[in-house]
Amino acid sequence: MATIRDLARRCGVSVATVSRVFNNPDAVTRETREAVLRAAALLGYTPSAPARTLATKRSRMVGLAWDTGHRGPGWRHPFLQELLVGLKTALSERGYHLLMLATGEDADGHLRAVRRHSLDGVVFIDDGTADPALTRLAESGVPCVSLDRPVTGRRATYVTSDNAGGAGAAVRHLYERGRRRIATIAGPGRTHPGAERLAGYRAALAALGLPLRDEYVVEGDFYLGGGHAAMRRLLALDECPDAVFAAGDEMAVGAVRAALEAGLDVPGDVAVAGFDDIEPASLVRPALTTVAQDRAGFGAAVAAALISMIDDPDAAAPPPTVLPVRLVVRETSGPPRAG
Amino acid sequence: MATIRDLARRCGVSVATVSRVFNNPDAVTRETREAVLRAAALLGYTPSAPARTLATKRSRMVGLAWDTGHRGPGWRHPFLQELLVGLKTALSERGYHLLMLATGEDADGHLRAVRRHSLDGVVFIDDGTADPALTRLAESGVPCVSLDRPVTGRRATYVTSDNAGGAGAAVRHLYERGRRRIATIAGPGRTHPGAERLAGYRAALAALGLPLRDEYVVEGDFYLGGGHAAMRRLLALDECPDAVFAAGDEMAVGAVRAALEAGLDVPGDVAVAGFDDIEPASLVRPALTTVAQDRAGFGAAVAAALISMIDDPDAAAPPPTVLPVRLVVRETSGPPRAG
DNA sequence: CGGTTTCATGTAACCGGTTACAGATAAATC
DNA sequence: GATTTATCTGTAACCGGTTACATGAAACCG
Numbered sequence: 001m002a003t004i005r006d007l008a009r010r011c012g013v014s015v016a017t018v019s020r021v022f023n024n025p026d027a028v029t030r031e032t033r034e035a036v037l038r039a040a041a042l043l044g045y046t047p048s049a050p051a052r053t054l055a056t057k058r059s060r061m062v063g064l065a066w067d068t069g070h071r072g073p074g075w076r077h078p079f080l081q082e083l084l085v086g087l088k089t090a091l092s093e094r095g096y097h098l099l100m101l102a103t104g105e106d107a108d109g110h111l112r113a114v115r116r117h118s119l120d121g122v123v124f125i126d127d128g129t130a131d132p133a134l135t136r137l138a139e140s141g142v143p144c145v146s147l148d149r150p151v152t153g154r155r156a157t158y159v160t161s162d163n164a165g166g167a168g169a170a171v172r173h174l175y176e177r178g179r180r181r182i183a184t185i186a187g188p189g190r191t192h193p194g195a196e197r198l199a200g201y202r203a204a205l206a207a208l209g210l211p212l213r214d215e216y217v218v219e220g221d222f223y224l225g226g227g228h229a230a231m232r233r234l235l236a237l238d239e240c241p242d243a244v245f246a247a248g249d250e251m252a253v254g255a256v257r258a259a260l261e262a263g264l265d266v267p268g269d270v271a272v273a274g275f276d277d278i279e280p281a282s283l284v285r286p287a288l289t290t291v292a293q294d295r296a297g298f299g300a301a302v303a304a305a306l307i308s309m310i311d312d313p314d315a316a317a318p319p320p321t322v323l324p325v326r327l328v329v330r331e332t333s334g335p336p337r338a339g
Numbered sequence: 340m341a342t343i344r345d346l347a348r349r350c351g352v353s354v355a356t357v358s359r360v361f362n363n364p365d366a367v368t369r370e371t372r373e374a375v376l377r378a379a380a381l382l383g384y385t386p387s388a389p390a391r392t393l394a395t396k397r398s399r400m401v402g403l404a405w406d407t408g409h410r411g412p413g414w415r416h417p418f419l420q421e422l423l424v425g426l427k428t429a430l431s432e433r434g435y436h437l438l439m440l441a442t443g444e445d446a447d448g449h450l451r452a453v454r455r456h457s458l459d460g461v462v463f464i465d466d467g468t469a470d471p472a473l474t475r476l477a478e479s480g481v482p483c484v485s486l487d488r489p490v491t492g493r494r495a496t497y498v499t500s501d502n503a504g505g506a507g508a509a510v511r512h513l514y515e516r517g518r519r520r521i522a523t524i525a526g527p528g529r530t531h532p533g534a535e536r537l538a539g540y541r542a543a544l545a546a547l548g549l550p551l552r553d554e555y556v557v558e559g560d561f562y563l564g565g566g567h568a569a570m571r572r573l574l575a576l577d578e579c580p581d582a583v584f585a586a587g588d589e590m591a592v593g594a595v596r597a598a599l600e601a602g603l604d605v606p607g608d609v610a611v612a613g614f615d616d617i618e619p620a621s622l623v624r625p626a627l628t629t630v631a632q633d634r635a636g637f638g639a640a641v642a643a644a645l646i647s648m649i650d651d652p653d654a655a656a657p658p659p660t661v662l663p664v665r666l667v668v669r670e671t672s673g674p675p676r677a678g
Numbered sequence: 679c680g681g682t683t684t685c686a687t688g689t690a691a692c693c694g695g696t697t698a699c700a701g702a703t704a705a706a707t708c
Numbered sequence: 709g710a711t712t713t714a715t716c717t718g719t720a721a722c723c724g725g726t727t728a729c730a731t732g733a734a735a736c737c738g
Contacts, residue, residue, distance in 0.1 A: 014688045050389035051724035092441030102431030280619035353718045390694035
C-alpha cells in the first residue's frame with residue numbers, strides 16, 4: 001500500500017501538497033496536481049480513511065441504528081431494501097458510507113459506537129416506538145435522522161410519509177366509490193404512522209360530512225392476524241361497514257380474508273384499502289387498493305437531511321421531511337354490489 | 340473525548356498498560372486492570388476505532404458489496420432483512436461491524452474501498468451473475484464470502500442453501516401426492532440457485548423412475564410474469580403436467596394464476612410448489628407449498644466463514660456452506676381431483 | 679525600484695492508538 | 709546470597725493522514 005509519503009517522494013513534492021491535491025485541489029498548481037494524480041493512479045494510491053478520520057475527526061460514515069426487537073424480532077420494515085438502496089446511493093454520491101450498528105450491547109451502545117468511530121451522523125430505523133437510548137443519542141448533538149418517528153434534539157429531525165394525507169386519500173376514494181359506512185383498522189397508537197393515519201381518517205370523514213363512530217375504529221397491530229381479528233369485530237357490528245381503511249397492508253389482507261370467510265364479497269359487500277403497498281398487495285386476489293409511499297425518496301431525503309446538518313455544524317436541524325404518497329387503486333375498492 | 344493518555348495519566352500508568360488492559364488483559368495485574376477499567380468507565384473512555392485501525396491495519400469491519408442492477412434495479416433478495424439481521428448479529432458478537440459499500444463508481448470501487456478502510460473481509464450479495472470486478476476482488480486475497488454464488492479465490496468461499504435437495508424434496512412431495520407428470524419452471528441457468536434447483540428436479544425424477552421430458556422444463560426469470568408465461572406454455576402441451584415445481588415463489592404464484600385463468604383448479608388439476616417461502620407465499624390463496632430456506636442461518640454462516648478466514652490469515656478458505664432447507668406444505672400441493 | 683500582497687509549497691506537530699524493546703521487580707533456583 | 713527466570717510496566721517509534729505556520733518567489737503598486 002502506497003502512502004502519502006511514497007507519493008510525495010515520487011513526485012518530488014511534500015506530503016502537504018499531495019494532501020492538498022485530494023482535499024483542496026485549487027490550492028495547488030495545475031501541473032503539480034496533475035502530476036500527483038498521475039502518480040496516484042499509477043501507484044494505485046488511495047488516502048487511508050482511518051488516518052484521515054483520525055486527523056480530522058470526521059469519518060464520512062454515518063451509522064445505521066436499525067433496531068428490531070421493540071415490537072419483537074418479527075418486525076419488518078415494509079420496504080427496507082429500497083430504503084437501504086436509496087440511502088446508500090444518496091450517501092455515496094456525497095462520499096459517505098453507511099456503517100451498520102449492532103443492536104444489543106447495553107442501551108448506550110449506539111452512542112458509544114458514534115464516538116468510537118467518529119460517526120458523522122446516525123440514521124434510525126425502528127418500529128416507531130420511542131427508545132430512551134435513541135432519544136439520548138438524538139439529544140447528544142450528533143446529527144440524527146429517524147424514519148417515521150418524531151425525534152427531539154437540536155440536530156435531529158425525521159422523514160416520514162404523508163400518512164394523514166394518504167389515509168385521507170384512501171377514505172375519499174372509498175367515498176367516491178359510493179361507500180358511506182367507512183370504518184378503519186388503525187395501527188398501534190404509539191407509532192407515528194399509526195396515529196397519523198388514524199388522524200387522517202378522522203379528518204377525511206369530517207371533511208366529507210360523515211359521522212365519526214367510535215365502533216368504526218378498531219386498533220390492530222399492523223399484522224395479518226390483527227387485521228383479521230379487527231375485521232371480525234367490525235363485521236359483528238349491528239350496522240356493518242361497507243368499506244374499511246386498514247392502516248397497513250398486512251392488516252388489510254387479513255381483513256379481506258376475514259370478509260371472504262364470512263361469506264362476503266370483496267369489494268361487492270365491503271371494500272378495503274390498505275397502506276404501504278407491500279409486495280403481496282398486488283399478488284393477492286382480489287388485489288389490494290392501497291397507498292404507496294415514495295420508497296426511493298425516503299433514502300434520498302434521509303441522506304439530504306443528514307448531510308445538510310453535517311455540512312453546517314452549527315445549523316439547527318431542518319424541519320421534518322414529509323414525502324408525498326400515491327393512491328394505488330386495485331380491485332378491493334371496486335364498486336359496491338349493484339342495488 | 341478522553342484519550343488513552345488522559346486515562347494513563349489519571350491512573351498513573353503508561354499508555355502501553357492502558358492499551359494492554361483492552362487488548363491483552365492477562366498481561367496486566369488484576370489491580371491495575373481494574374483501576375484502569377474503573378477510570379475508563381468514569382471518563383466514558385472508548386478506544387478510537389480509526390486510531391486502532393491505523394496502528395494495526397485491521398478495522399474489525401467487513402464490507403457489504405451489495406450490488407443490484409445486474410438483473411436490473413428491480414432485483415430483490417427474497418429475505419434481505421433477515422439476512423442482514425443475522426449477519427449483523429453474528430458479526431457484532433465477534434466485535435465486527437458491517438460497512439455498506441457503494442455500488443457504482445468504477446468497476447474496482449469495492450477493491451479500493453477495501454484498501455481505503457482496511458476492511459477485514461467482504462460479503463457479496465448479488466443476483467448470482469458473475470461480475471468481473473467481484474471476481475477480481477475475490478482473487479485479491481481479501482477474505483470474501485458470497486451468497487448463492489460460487490467464487491474462486493484462495494480466501495473466498497460461499498454460502499448457499501441446499502437448492503438441489505430442496506428441489507428434490509418438492510418433487511418427491513408432489514410425487515407422493517399422486518402426481519406423475521411433474522414439470523418445472525426453472526430459474527435462469529446462469530444463476531447458481533437456478534441451475535441447482537433444476538439439477539435437483541432432474542435427479543429426483545430419475546430417482547423416482549419418472550421420465551425426463553424436455554418439454555416439461557421451461558426456463559423462467561424468477562419473476563411473476565415469467566412464471567405466468569411459462570405456465571401457459573406448459574398448459575398448452577398435448578399432455579399437460581399435473582404438477583409444477585417452480586424454482587422461485589414469484590414464478591409459482593404466476594403459475595398458479597395462469598392455471599386459474601385457464602379454468603383449472605389448483606391443486607385439483609395441477610399442483611404447484613415453489614421455492615424461497617417469500618412472504619406472499621402464505622398470503623395468496625391457495626397458499627403456496629414451497630421450500631423454505633434457513634434465513635437466520637445464512638447470516639450466521641456467512642459471519643462464521645468470514646471470521647474463520649480473518650482469524651487465521653494464512654488458512655485456505657473453508658469449503659462452501661450448504662444450509663438445509665425445509666419443505667413447507669400448504670394448499671397448492673393438495674390431493675388431485677378425485678377420479 | 680523597494681515594499682507589500684498573493685500564491686504555491688514545505689516543515690513539523692498532531693490525531694489516538696499499538697507494540698517492540700528495554701528496564702525493573704519479584705520469584706525461583708542452586 | 710548470587711544468578712537466573714518470569715512477570716509486569718514504561719519509553720518511544722510508528723501507523724498515514726491533516727493543517728497551522730513559515731518561507732520564498734512572483735505579481736503588483738505607486
